[in-house]
Amino acid sequence: MPKFMLSLILITSGLLCSSMADAVPMQAEPPILQLYTEHSPPGEYLDANGNVSGATVELIKLLLSRLDQPATIELLPWARAFERAKLQRNSGVFETVRNAEREADFKWVGPLKMHAIGLYGRSDIFKGSNPIPVASNKYLACEYRQSVHVNALKRMGFTEGRNLVLTVNHGDCFTLLLKGRVQLVVLNEAAVSERQLQMQQAGYELVLLQQLSQVRLYLALSLDIDDNVVERWQHALEQTYRDGSMRRLYQGIYSEQMISNLEDFARKPG
Structure with a gap:
């Protein structure tokens, strides 16, 4: 074959390959998702190395890996974490109660957990036959700001500035209870075992006074995130319930009851 013909073929092939390469766009890397959470052991806390850890955090990290989604996870006071996720694009917050008031502010993935929520006090204040406390100036109740349970306490008659203390961080109320500065706190059943041990070390018992509600906790994603992406998150989460990863x-x-409830949730059609 003449040299000029060979050169022409090589040049044409090169142009063709170049055109084909131009015609196939490079797949863009997904943007980094900014996730926020709070200090709420055993689900979320900073370990000895300052890394965000905990059982629920590990589940979120597993989902990020399966979805090939780059992300950062930052631990903040709850009110700040919630507001950032609400106002910032490509962000999310976990774990939070999904209710009518919040429904339109986020796109939801979950439930991550299901809990019984109760009102608790110290055994030296609430003994054996004591009645369930009613709101009065005799008792101070405590909960953290932006918690969905603040409204439950207000419906019971507790009022900020009179008999209701609102704190910045999730664990502050229990610290105040240990020190005897408040008498009533709201706890979920997952936290009770650890809190009971802390209370016993202080010489008291943690007493359940009243069941308040059953709640489901979710990952709340910002509204700009595509619905198809949210569906992929939901599918990946439910798959961890089916395959034993969760x-x-x-x-x-x-609790075994909660784990089984989540597995049952994933098995239901639709």
Whole structure:
């Protein structure tokens, strides 16, 4: 074959390959998702190295890996975490109660957990036959700002500035209870075992006074995130319930009843 013909073929092939390469766009990397949470052991806390850890955090990290989604996870006071996720694009917050008031502010993935919520006090204040406390100036109740349970306390008659203390961080109320500065706090069942141990070390018992509600906790994603992406998150989460991954992360930390309820949730059609 003449040299000029060979050169022409090579040049044409090169142009063709170049055109084909131009015609196939490079797949863009997904933007980094900014996730926020709060200090709420055993689900979320900073470990000895300052890394965000905990059973629920590990489940979120597993989902990020399966979805090939780059992300950062930052631990903040709850009110700040919630507001950032609400106002910032490509962001999310976990774990939070999904209710009518918040429904339109986020796109929802979950539930991550299901809990019984109760009102608790100290055994030296609330003994054996004591009645369930009513709102009065005799008792100070405590909850953290932006918590969905603040409204439950207000419906019971507790009022900020009179008999209701609102704190910035999730664990502050229990610290105040240990020190005897408040008499009533709201706790979920997952936190009770650890809190009971702390209370016993202080020489008291933690007493359940009243069941307040059953709640489901979710990952709340910002509204700009595409619905198809949210569906992929939901599918990946439910798959961890079906394949045993969630159980391996949650077992021994959360109740068997809750783990089974989540597995049952994933098995239901639709």
